[in-house]
Amino acid sequence: MSTNLHNEIDAREGHAHYRCGICNDTGYNKKKCHNRQRIYNNLLDYVMIYYDIFLRILYLYNFTSITSTITQDAIH
Numbered sequence: 001m002s003t004n005l006h007n008e009i010d011a012r013e014g015h016a017h018y019r020c021g022i023c024n025d026t027g028y029n030k031k032k033c034h035n036r037q038r039i040y041n042n043l044l045d046y047v048m049i050y051y052d053i054f055l056r057i058l059y060l061y062n063f064t065s066i067t068s069t070i071t072q073d074a075i076h
Helices: 036-075
Strands: none
Touching: none
């Protein structure tokens, strides 16, 4: 149960109380942000770069583990 009594001092005017989570502007939220597509495209670029690095590391790890297995079998 809330004990706050709200009056006109507590009221916000218009849509100025909305604050965007992306650009921190007032008047709209991040769903309506005009910078949203640009921000998400940059984020997608970073994700693709890290995914590429991950695949390269995975490839190198598998390649080295396969070659070490082959050399171990050749020795015995």
